[in-house]
Amino acid sequence: MSRWMLAGLAAIAIAGQANAQSPVERGGYLVNGILTCGNCHTPKGERGVELTAQMHAGGVIEWDTPTFKVKGSNITPDRDTGIGTWTDPQIKAAIQNGVRPNGTPLAPIMPFAFYKVFTPGDLDAVVAYLKSVPAARNQTQLPVYKAAMHVDAVPxxxxxxxxxxxxxxxxxxxxxxxxxxxxxxxxxxxxxxxxxxxxxxxxxxxxxxxxxxxxxxxxxxxxxxxxxxxxxxxxxxxxxxxxxxxxxxxxxxxxxxxxxxxxxxxxxxxxxxxxxxxxxx
Ligand code: HEC
Ligand code: HEC
CATH class of the missing domain: 1.10.760 (Cytochrome Bc1 Complex; Chain D, domain 2)
Incomplete structure (x- = not known):
């Protein structure tokens, strides 16, 4: 292969990299699009519009069922009221397996059973994005667990x-x-x-x-x-x-x-x- 061809290939490779999304960009595209994490995890104001200053700092809908009573948690990097002290594997375990770092299970309103299909790259991207959003202080109500919770298996x-x-x-x-x-x-x-x-x-x-x-x-x-x-x-x-x-x-x-x-x-x-x-x- 000639020197010129090699130089041309290198230029194509660099252009390709420039077009590729970074993990934070890919994560943001997913979280703020198809994943709708904020639909459950963001406070809403009038007419159900999300309060952007409090993005992902905890939801308003309360799910009160025979087995649990919960609201969407604060999933911003705030160290006291959010998930700022959690490691990447701990955040992934919550998203895919529905367990907190202290071992307590999450109510299956959090659709973790559906997140088992995440490609490893997309799961990394979602975590990278969550860690990049502004930390917002907001103490959400503590969950109440009343009985064993049923988790649906997704075909x-x-x-x-x-x-x-x-x-x-x-x-x-x-x-x-x-x-x-x-x-x-x-x-x-x-x-x-x-x-x-x-x-x-x-x-x-x-x-x-x-x-x-x-x-x-x-x-x-x-x-x-x-x-x-x-x-x-x-x-x-x-x-x-x-x-x-x-x-x-x-x-x-x-x-x-x-x-x-x-x-x-x-x-x-x-x-x-x-x-x-x-x-x-
Ligand atoms: C949080 C619950 C919820 C989720 C998640 C959801 N939907 Fe829906 N969807 C509804 C409800 C409720 C309606 C009907 C609203 C109405 O009749 O006014 C609806 C309506 C629709 C309709 C219109 C059908 C019709 O006959 O009018 C389509 C198409 C649709 N959804 C596709 C999807 C797809 C694809 C997804 C995932 C990308 C999705 N929905 C996710 C609750 C949901
Ligand atoms: C249908 C609503 C809903 C959607 C969509 C949703 N969640 Fe949740 N999530 C919840 C609820 C409710 C809880 C709290 C459950 C409990 O307290 O047992 C929760 C808990 C969590 C937790 C544990 C935090 C803690 O402090 O306990 C993390 C992390 C999390 N969600 C991340 C996400 C991410 C990332 C997405 C998008 C990929 C997402 N959630 C989508 C409802 C949802």
Missing amino acids: NADKPMSEADLRDPVKRGFYLVTIGHCMECHTPMVRGVRQLDTAYGKGGFRFTGPFGESFSRNITSHREKGIGAWTDDEIKRAITQGVRKDGSPLKPPMGYAWYARMTDADLGAIVAYLRTVPPLE
């Missing part, structure tokens, strides 16, 4: 995926839908157990909040009951703008504004995967 998602998997659009879509815990909301629950094996994506789960009530929808590929007959653009618009096929607005708590920050390629991968979800009525 086909019990181990990390690889970078190679993510190059296939359908697998990438499955990855994004899983870390976005879409199917946690879009699958009904029977006696505290999410029906992920038999009713994956069927919808019908009820939410209540300041907005009144809403029911998640069937997002399987069923042509009448699901979104099988929607165009790609209609599905993308529902996800990012909260607009139904007929143009009417969708209610909370789905994090439409967070999903709007996703790249079109990632949204396209989500659509490609949703089209493969077996139809259910």
Whole structure:
């Protein structure tokens, strides 16, 4: 190979590096987009808008169930009220296994079972980003655990995926839908157990909040009951703008504004995967 060719290759390699995202950038893209961590972990003001000065300093929604009563923790690097003293492996153990450094389990509202698919690189990126956000002091209410907590197993998602998997659009879509815990909301629950094996994506789960009530929808590929007959653009618009096929607005708590920050390629991968979800009525 000539000297000139080598120089040319080196220049391409450097340009490639300049375009590549740093771990903090990748983590920020995920956390503030598909992951919607702040949807549960950030105080909200009027009309449910997140208070940016308190980003990730603890959520306002209280989940009071027969087995636990919790609110989203302060996950900023504040050393007293956040996770500033936790090591990287401790933060990862909380995110993927649902345990705190002192060994206490987290309530499964924190969707840790869905985070087992994180590629090692993306998990590092999420941790790097969390450590880069401003520390915000905010003592959140202590959790109360009343009885043994049930954790749903997520089908086909019990181990990390690889970078190679993510190059296939359908697998990438499955990855994004899983870390976005879409199917946690879009699958009904029977006696505290999410029906992920038999009713994956069927919808019908009820939410209540300041907005009144809403029911998640069937997002399987069923042509009448699901979104099988929607165009790609209609599905993308529902996800990012909260607009139904007929143009009417969708209610909370789905994090439409967070999903709007996703790249079109990632949204396209989500659509490609949703089209493969077996139809259910
Ligand atoms: C659906 C709501 C929800 C989402 C989404 C969510 N969390 Fe949580 N998270 C919680 C709740 C609630 C707790 C506290 C559970 C408890 O006290 O048992 C928690 C606890 C944690 C903890 C433990 C902190 C501590 O001090 O105990 C960490 C770390 C954490 N979440 C990080 C994240 C990250 C990172 C994301 C995004 C990848 C995320 N969470 C997404 C609800 C959520
Ligand atoms: C926190 C719960 C929650 C999460 C997470 C969530 N959704 Fe939703 N979603 C809902 C609810 C509730 C509705 C219906 C709102 C209404 O009818 O006003 C909905 C509506 C939709 C619709 C419109 C369907 C229709 O027939 O109108 C689509 C498409 C959709 N969600 C896809 C997704 C995808 C893809 C993800 C993950 C990227 C996701 N959702 C994550 C709760 C959620």
